[in-house]
Amino acid sequence: MEFEEHVQSRQMVYQGDLVQVERQQVTMPDQTTATREIVRHQPAIAVLMVTPERQMIVEQQWRAAVNGLTLEIPAGKVETGEDMNAAAMRELNEETRLTAQHLEVVAEFYTSPGFTDEFMKLYVATGLTPVTTKLPQDPDEQIALIKLDLPTALEQVRTGQIQDAKTVMAIWYWQSHPELGVEA
Amino acid sequence: MEFEEHVQSRQMVYQGDLVQVERQQVTMPDQTTATREIVRHQPAIAVLMVTPERQMIVEQQWRAAVNGLTLEIPAGKVETGEDMNAAAMRELNEETRLTAQHLEVVAEFYTSPGFTDEFMKLYVATGLTPVTTKLPQDPDEQIALIKLDLPTALEQVRTGQIQDAKTVMAIWYWQSHPELGVEA
Numbered sequence: 177m178e179f180e181e182h183v184q185s186r187q188m189v190y191q192g193d194l195v196q197v198e199r200q201q202v203t204m205p206d207q208t209t210a211t212r213e214i215v216r217h218q219p220a221i222a223v224l225m226v227t228p229e230r231q232m233i234v235e236q237q238w239r240a241a242v243n244g245l246t247l248e249i250p251a252g253k254v255e256t257g258e259d260m261n262a263a264a265m266r267e268l269n270e271e272t273r274l275t276a277q278h279l280e281v282v283a284e285f286y287t288s289p290g291f292t293d294e295f296m297k298l299y300v301a302t303g304l305t306p307v308t309t310k311l312p313q314d315p316d317e318q319i320a321l322i323k324l325d326l327p328t329a330l331e332q333v334r335t336g337q338i339q340d341a342k343t344v345m346a347i348w349y350w351q352s353h354p355e356l357g358v359e360a
Numbered sequence: 361m362e363f364e365e366h367v368q369s370r371q372m373v374y375q376g377d378l379v380q381v382e383r384q385q386v387t388m389p390d391q392t393t394a395t396r397e398i399v400r401h402q403p404a405i406a407v408l409m410v411t412p413e414r415q416m417i418v419e420q421q422w423r424a425a426v427n428g429l430t431l432e433i434p435a436g437k438v439e440t441g442e443d444m445n446a447a448a449m450r451e452l453n454e455e456t457r458l459t460a461q462h463l464e465v466v467a468e469f470y471t472s473p474g475f476t477d478e479f480m481k482l483y484v485a486t487g488l489t490p491v492t493t494k495l496p497q498d499p500d501e502q503i504a505l506i507k508l509d510l511p512t513a514l515e516q517v518r519t520g521q522i523q524d525a526k527t528v529m530a531i532w533y534w535q536s537h538p539e540l541g542v543e544a
Contacts, residue, residue, distance in 0.1 A: 179422040179429060179502050190374035190381055194397040194475055197374055197381060200424060210500050212424035213378040215399055217475060238363040239473045240384060240396035245363060246473050253474075283517055285525045288471040288478055289423045289430050290437075291378055291401060296525070316394050318363050333467055341469045341480070341525050348532040 178205060181212075195292075217294035221264045222251035224282075224346035225272065225301045226357035231323040232350065233272055234343065238318065247322065247332065248340040251296075264299045269311045271319055277303025282349055287341065298346060302357045326350055362389060365396075379476075401478035405448045406435035408466075408530035409456065409485045410541035415507040416534065417456055418527065422502065431506065431516065432524040435480075448483045453495045455503055461487025466533055471525065482530060486541045510534055 181202040190197035196216040204210055225233040234247045252267040254260055261279060268274055280300050287294045324332065329347045332338040338347070350356055365386040374381035380400040388394055409417040418431045436451040438444055445463060452458055464484050471478045508516065513531045516522040522531070534540055 179420070179504070181422050181424060183424075189376070192373070192381065192383070192397045193395065195381065195399055197376060197379065199376070202424060204500075205502065208499070211377065213376045214425045215379055215476075217472075220474075236363070238365050239470075240365060240367075240386060241398045241475060241477045242470055242473050246470070248473070251474070283528045284520055285523045285528050286423075286426055286430070287525050288401075288476070289426045289432070289524055290404075290435070291425060291478075292399075292472070292476070293425045294472055294475075295523075315392070316388075318389065320363075336468055339469045339479075340473055341471050341529065344467045344469050345525065345529040345532060348529060348536060352532060352535045 180205065181210075184209070213291065215292040215294075217292055218253040218256075219260065219295045219297075220251060220253050220287075221260055221267065221297050221299060222249050222342040222346070223264050223268060223279075223299045223301050224249055224350060224356075225268065225274065225276070225304060226350065227304055227323065228357055230354075230357050231325050232329060232346070234322050234324060234338075235271060236320040236322055246340055247338050247343065249343045249346050251342060260297050264297075264301070266311060268301060269307050270313050272321060273307050273310060274304045275307050276301035277305070283345070296342065298342060298349075300349070300356060326354060364389065365394075368393070397475065399476040399478075401476055402437040402440075403444065403479045403481075404435060404437050404471075405444055405451060405481050405483060406433050406526040406530070407448055407452060407463075407483045407485050408433055408534060408540075409452065409458065409460070409488060410534065411488055411507065412541055414538075414541050415509055416513060416530070418506050418508060418522075419455060420504040420506055430524055431522050431527065433527045433530050435526060444481050448481075448485070450495060452485060453491050453493075454497050456505060457491050457494060458488045459491050460485035461489070467529070480526065482526060482533075484533070484540060510538060
């Protein structure tokens with residue numbers, strides 16, 4: 177592969193609870209050397225939930241990285257050994273107390289491949305009904321649930337009230353699939 | 361603000377070239393304590409460039425974090441003190457040797473607010489013409505340019521050939537604005 181870089185050496189320079197940072201010395205195709213810094217993070221899932229009333233569910237929560245409140249679709253890290261679909265259903269239960277009859281992956285992507293290996297699958301969930309068994313919630317998270325229709329969601333992207341990449345992405349997907357939720 | 365957390369102490373635990381990692385001890389609204397880990401990163405811009413022939417420009421490049429080739433719209437970090445619009449025009453010049461008559465912000469977002477403060481603006485650029493003055497290119501980057509029409513781009517999201525969040529987002533924006541490029 178003409179662009180391929182070869183790792184000459186690697187060093188784990190930070191081992192945190194949420195992320196690990198690795199530094200690599202790499203040889204580029206023209207044989208010059210460069211340094212690469214990589215933030216390792218667990219894979220994650222995110223879910224565009226659309227109700228039969230054509231409303232999406234977003235969560236308002238405090239984010240330390242942003243030092244403020246955000247509006248985000250339900251999302252979370254995949255646990256070690258956990259199937260991604262199972263992680264999506266678990267997060268729906270923990271965060272919204274709903275389950276979905278229909279759960280479909282609509283995109284798979286790296287959240288910011290210039291510096292991190294965090295890999296995410298975006299699901300669409302429809303046919304929403306209350307769960308019968310409630311899973312324990314994360315005590316570190318305080319979340320308020322809000323429902324938005326499509327015009328409001330689009331407006332909140334335009335005005336900057338919604339500033340989360342996966343949520344913007346989900347809203348623009350929904351814009352091209354306005355039938356979501358109704359058919360379920 | 362009912363969800364607000366208060367930072368009790370903070371420590372810079374890793375100082376890299378590309379990222380810095382900070383650990384915080386925070387007090388939550390219920391007065392319990394939690395640890396937060398934040399990856400600090402420069403703000404960034406990304407540009408959906410659409411030609412009058414209704415093709416978008418994507419870059420193929422090697423990404424160490426992904427250990428493989430990616431297809432991404434032109435993007436880059438904003439330099440310290442640099443205006444974000446100026447950064448967008450600079451990246452177009454450096455990476456595609458084009459300039460844009462029309463440059464518009466269509467969304468502003470955090471790429472992954474659960475762990476990083478990286479903030480990005482997504483632009484749409486139309487009215488593309490070759491630059492008259494070529495800015496120096498980054499020797500650490502080797503890039504091939506590829507043009508895609510909308511049906512092909514959507515198909516490459518579906519098949520997983522395109523796996524970059526900002527690029528998926530841009531393609532879904534374009535799907536709802538198929539007139540882009542033509543009017544310029």
